[in-house]
Amino acid sequence: MKGYVVSINGRFTTAAKAQVSVFDHGFLFGDSVYEVVRTVNGRLFAAGPHLRRLQASAGAIGLKLPHSAAWFERHMRAMHKKKPRTESYLRVIVTRGVGLLDLHPESCPKPNVIGIAKALPTWADEHYAHGCKIVLAGIRRNLKQATDPAVKSGNYLNNVLALMEARRENAAEALMINAQGFLTECTTSNIFLVKGGEVKTPGLDQGLLEGVTRGFILGVCRDLKLPVQECALTPDDLYAADEVFITSTTRDVMPVARIGNHRVKLTPGRLTLRIANAYHDVLHNPANLT
Numbered sequence: 001m002k003g004y005v006v007s008i009n010g011r012f013t014t015a016a017k018a019q020v021s022v023f024d025h026g027f028l029f030g031d032s033v034y035e036v037v038r039t040v041n042g043r044l045f046a047a048g049p050h051l052r053r054l055q056a057s058a059g060a061i062g063l064k065l066p067h068s069a070a071w072f073e074r075h076m077r078a079m080h081k082k083k084p085r086t087e088s089y090l091r092v093i094v095t096r097g098v099g100l101l102d103l104h105p106e107s108c109p110k111p112n113v114i115g116i117a118k119a120l121p122t123w124a125d126e127h128y129a130h131g132c133k134i135v136l137a138g139i140r141r142n143l144k145q146a147t148d149p150a151v152k153s154g155n156y157l158n159n160v161l162a163l164m165e166a167r168r169e170n171a172a173e174a175l176m177i178n179a180q181g182f183l184t185e186c187t188t189s190n191i192f193l194v195k196g197g198e199v200k201t202p203g204l205d206q207g208l209l210e211g212v213t214r215g216f217i218l219g220v221c222r223d224l225k226l227p228v229q230e231c232a233l234t235p236d237d238l239y240a241a242d243e244v245f246i247t248s249t250t251r252d253v254m255p256v257a258r259i260g261n262h263r264v265k266l267t268p269g270r271l272t273l274r275i276a277n278a279y280h281d282v283l284h285n286p287a288n289l290t
């Protein structure tokens with residue numbers, strides 16, 4: 001575990017010594033929420049939207065965050081400072097805390113806050129130059145009426161299984177459909193397609209995480225005066241698309257070249273490149289850095 005910076009309840013420790021009880025309900029039941037913020041030029045990018053989402057995720061599972069957004073922001077900055085000088089991937093996890101071996105959280109008096117930082121991962125240049133491969137996973141995205149995918153929780157088993165499907169086919173990501181057969185999102189990224197000059201992405205009502213990058217990309221499209229729609233999309237829409245790309249905090253905008261054995265018409269497409277370039281400006285805009 002070299003290269004990781006770890007903190008438990010605000011106190012820094014070494015990766016080797018970091019310990020959380022086996023009775024933490026985050027470990028036992030996936031009863032936790034988390035966020036990931038990246039740095040750009042050593043400053044936090046979009047900490048505000050990420051910490052608002054952390055608050056919303058915690059609220060959705062009835063978990064009271066033990067610290068303010070300002071505390072989390074300060075702590076993430078401290079995590080970054082502890083690292084060798086690279087851009088950071090900063091994860092904060094808030095678990096339900098230690099309690100009885102019993103589902104109900106009433107026995108957990110105090111959430112645990114865990115910080116883990118590492119160098120921001122880099123993806124293969126080839127994925128940006130020629131597009132990556134994704135697969136349409138057999139595993140479905142869970143219902144909004146179950147563990148709502150809008151909640152960034154420690155329950156990622158569907159995503160884990162979908163990513164295992166992707167890796168078996170040598171693909172970078174797996175796209176999940178919902179129970180009704182509509183596209184939702186990939187295991188750790190949101191999906192966009194371009195058809196006839198129009199940009200489309202699955203609507204939040206399909207059951208997906210409201211990606212912070214997704215939100216910026218919708219804004220970028222509006223600024224570029226590109227028609228953009230959040231709507232219900234099927235696998236057929238995806239196969240008929242001119243361009244496809246995925247977005248996330250660590251990937252930015254990554255073109256998709258293949259969906260299983262299907263080749264996307266243009267990779268990277270003209271609009272994908274325009275959007276990626278405009279997002280690069282958003283990433284470096286001082287207004288988004290703290």
Ligand SMILES: Cc1ncc(COP(=O)(O)O)c(C=O)c1O
Pocket residue numbers: 036159185186187188189190209210211212213214247248249250
């Ligand atoms: C399920 C899921 N969807 C989408 C995303 C992309 O979200 P963001 O742009 O906020 O990183 C993530 C990020 O980890 C994710 O886990």
